[in-house]
Amino acid sequence: xxxxxxxxxxxxxxxxxxxxxxxxxxxxxxxxxxxxxxxxxxxxxxxxxxxxxxxxxxxxxxxxxxxxxxxxxxxxxxxxxxxxxxxxxxxxxxxxxxxxxxxxxxxxxxxxxxxxxxxxxxxxxxxxxxxxxxxxxxxxxxxxxxxxxxxxxxxxxxxxxxxxxxxxxxxxxxxxxxxxxxxxxxxxxxxxxxxxxxxxxxxxxxxxxxxxxxxxxxxxxxxxxxxxxxxxxxxxxxxxxxxxxxxxxxxxxxxxxxxxxxxxxxxxxxxxxxxxxxxxxxxxxxxxxxxxxxxxxxxxxxxxxxxxxxxxx
Amino acid sequence: xxxxxxxxxxxxxxxxxxxxxxxxxxxxxxxxxxxxxxxxxxxxxxxxxxxxxxxxxxxxxxxxxxxxxxxxxxxxxxxxxxxxxxxxxxxxxxxxxxxxxxxxxxxxxxxxxxxxxxxxxxxxxxxxxxxxxxxxxxxxxxxxxxxxxxxxxxxxxxxxxxxxxxxxxxxxxxxxxxxxxxxxxxxxxxxxxxxxxxxxxxxxxxxxxxxxxxxxxxxxxxxxxxxxxxxxxxxxxxxxxxxxxxxxxxxxxxxxxxxxxxxxxxxxxxxxxxxxxxxxxxxxxxxxxxxxxxxxxxxxxxxxxxxxxxxxx
DNA sequence: CGTGATTACGTTTATCGTAATTATA
DNA sequence: TATAATTACGATAAACGTAATCACG
Numbered sequence: 001x002x003x004x005x006x007x008x009x010x011x012x013x014x015x016x017x018x019x020x021x022x023x024x025x026x027x028x029x030x031x032x033x034x035x036x037x038x039x040x041x042x043x044x045x046x047x048x049x050x051x052x053x054x055x056x057x058x059x060x061x062x063x064x065x066x067x068x069x070x071x072x073x074x075x076x077x078x079x080x081x082x083x084x085x086x087x088x089x090x091x092x093x094x095x096x097x098x099x100x101x102x103x104x105x106x107x108x109x110x111x112x113x114x115x116x117x118x119x120x121x122x123x124x125x126x127x128x129x130x131x132x133x134x135x136x137x138x139x140x141x142x143x144x145x146x147x148x149x150x151x152x153x154x155x156x157x158x159x160x161x162x163x164x165x166x167x168x169x170x171x172x173x174x175x176x177x178x179x180x181x182x183x184x185x186x187x188x189x190x191x192x193x194x195x196x197x198x199x200x201x202x203x204x205x206x207x208x209x210x211x212x213x214x215x216x217x218x219x220x221x222x223x224x225x226x227x228x229x230x231x232x233x234x235x236x237x238x239x240x241x242x243x244x245x246x247x248x249x250x251x252x253x254x255x256x257x258x259x260x261x262x263x264x265x266x267x268x269x270x271x272x273x274x275x276x277x278x279x280x281x282x283x284x285x286x287x288x289x290x291x292x293x294x295x296x297x298x299x300x301x302x303x304x305x306x307x308x309x310x311x312x313x
Numbered sequence: 314x315x316x317x318x319x320x321x322x323x324x325x326x327x328x329x330x331x332x333x334x335x336x337x338x339x340x341x342x343x344x345x346x347x348x349x350x351x352x353x354x355x356x357x358x359x360x361x362x363x364x365x366x367x368x369x370x371x372x373x374x375x376x377x378x379x380x381x382x383x384x385x386x387x388x389x390x391x392x393x394x395x396x397x398x399x400x401x402x403x404x405x406x407x408x409x410x411x412x413x414x415x416x417x418x419x420x421x422x423x424x425x426x427x428x429x430x431x432x433x434x435x436x437x438x439x440x441x442x443x444x445x446x447x448x449x450x451x452x453x454x455x456x457x458x459x460x461x462x463x464x465x466x467x468x469x470x471x472x473x474x475x476x477x478x479x480x481x482x483x484x485x486x487x488x489x490x491x492x493x494x495x496x497x498x499x500x501x502x503x504x505x506x507x508x509x510x511x512x513x514x515x516x517x518x519x520x521x522x523x524x525x526x527x528x529x530x531x532x533x534x535x536x537x538x539x540x541x542x543x544x545x546x547x548x549x550x551x552x553x554x555x556x557x558x559x560x561x562x563x564x565x566x567x568x569x570x571x572x573x574x575x576x577x578x579x580x581x582x583x584x585x586x587x588x589x590x591x592x593x594x595x596x597x598x599x600x601x602x603x604x605x606x607x608x609x610x611x612x613x614x615x616x617x618x619x620x621x622x623x624x625x626x
Numbered sequence: 627c628g629t630g631a632t633t634a635c636g637t638t639t640a641t642c643g644t645a646a647t648t649a650t651a
Numbered sequence: 652t653a654t655a656a657t658t659a660c661g662a663t664a665a666a667c668g669t670a671a672t673c674a675c676g
Contacts, residue, residue, distance in 0.1 A: 018655085020654090031657070045400075045401030065400075070393065076386045080314070080382040080383065083378050331630085333630060343630080344631080367631040367632065367673075367675070369630095
């Protein structure tokens, strides 16, 4: 049994039983993969993949258990290599952070700025994506750290930690009548055309729920993936904007005014996602702590071990 | 990085940094081990073993982390192989049970008898030892299942499950005056010479505590490792015996009479120990359930995952 | 000096890639 | 017939064992 063989079966299973594709992804030849899989099956005395003739069609029942075990081994092997790099390579390496637009644009910059100044040898890679993409990336190991507000649950391969809570705000062009009202009510808000986030994003589901509870059906005239787009159209007078309070800055956003919507919509918790069981390098802990000061190394380690899932902000 | 290399470093560390010994234990040559360790160190960029010249003198700080990680990988790799055997090999293999005398002699026979009848292809190996030995064997993987009453705690590599509770009894030669008393009191008992288990065995510590609490210092004239020896000397009139109630059988033990000591000494819990995170084959689960019917596959699996440590009998 | 680790070297085995073959959809 | 897996085979490289060398106590 070789680690290589385990990589092969895991990759083949991941790629929908396509040996050729897996071989390419692993930078090796397809016959080699084929042969090693057969050798492993012979050694274990178990057929891992169902075949119809020469095509792989699925995973057998023992195969599922074997692949799950192989994934655990490979994850731990990956940890071991990182461990080596952490001790030897000094403060060099890469850190891949996956985040939504809101986080990347408004929440991360201070932490990133400090981090790159402090760790000049570490290449920081920032990937922007949807919460679902972010979860996938972290789960597959393509990203080290994921940051998003929604949809990080229901991924058994992830552990998540609360970063901070935030609420929405309403933005309007200066002089808009709704700015007279204080506080703004949900009924008043529903009378105007609205511009807000796309479903599946940045607390949008909480916005929907608030209107539904009151039996209101506001007219959402435009949905966007990020607050910058929303602001643009609010300035154009297309409607009122509902965005994350993090995304509004009175100085930069001249021509717009904001009112808190804290009392209207449930508050949201930004969460940080890590692959369960992963080993983190020193600078990764450092990044996390810069971004969320209450998440020191001990707090993160406790959750990674699976010990204290129920961490409270 | 190869699995073999991980085996080498783990074995060398286990054998007190003796490469020659480790090589012999792994049925390979010493230069091979030496070379592979160096290759691994080069690949990881980390020295794992401290050396003074050519001698290995200890494990470096990164080495400790690496060896711990390697042990996790090897355990999981072992699980994977067992998994293969479990699916392919049908109902064949070996099952090594480590138990104390009391368990092996009085508690295990029914389960063993059923098990060997049901699984003719499985070679059952029974190792008798002290509780500390048993814990070591299970932790090192030399035994699959450990059964003892004491000293299975404080082994972080083990998980334990309660099997059953039992109490002690007092045995005396037929006609002995203490048999008139009912129930027997601790003060009365302390007036006679006593014969019981060696320290570190079968609930002996509970016996000591009971006397100490009352400020009594009974005269223990003989300590033995098992109830059979104790019985022999009780018959010879050397003193009263305090043994596990499991070990007394009125029919077989003619010439002796027993009185319950349930009210005198704290009750003991026989526990079953498994290596943390291990994969168990079907017949291993079957053995456990035959020995302790309340421990079905699900209950054992839950504890093995580390999920529900606090299992209550 | 004896024990124990490294170096040197030849043998063997395993791995990998290319090319040819076979089976499936 | 095109796609995809297996078989065959040759080149390369890795692992292993023996023998010789070197270092510590």
